[in-house]
Amino acid sequence: METTRRSFNRDFLLALAADFKKHGAAAIEKVRKQQPAAYMKICALLVPREMKLEPSGGVKAMTDEQIERGIELIQEILAQREAEANAKVIEGEAEVVPSLLAPGSGGTKMPKA
Numbered sequence: 200m201e202t203t204r205r206s207f208n209r210d211f212l213l214a215l216a217a218d219f220k221k222h223g224a225a226a227i228e229k230v231r232k233q234q235p236a237a238y239m240k241i242c243a244l245l246v247p248r249e250m251k252l253e254p255s256g257g258v259k260a261m262t263d264e265q266i267e268r269g270i271e272l273i274q275e276i277l278a279q280r281e282a283e284a285n286a287k288v289i290e291g292e293a294e295v296v297p298s299l300l301a302p303g304s305g306g307t308k309m310p311k312a
Contacts, residue, residue: 231238258266
């Protein structure tokens with residue numbers, strides 16, 4: 200009986216995967232548009248009911264070098280924010296300045312040495 204169940208499960212999942220590969224995106228879009236409540240229920244069912252977050256050691260697990268580098272990065276970020284906050288925008292318009300004539304273009308001749 201157990202072998203039959205495993206075989207059925209495998210066959211079913213393979214068929215489902217093949218069908219999803221062929222029609223999955225279109226089916227999801229259709230459900231989202233035509234049955235938004237069902238779409239949201241499916242989304243909610245995919246989210247774990249309970250998420251346990253456990254610290255992985257935090258600062259205590261870091262080396263002195265890692266802590267120092269972290270502090271440096273934070274200081275750089277804070278300095279950049281402060282510079283951006285203190286930056287001043289200068290508004291103005293470009294002014295057309297007549298250019299000087301290039302030598303030999305008919306302007307004043309340079310004396311020959």
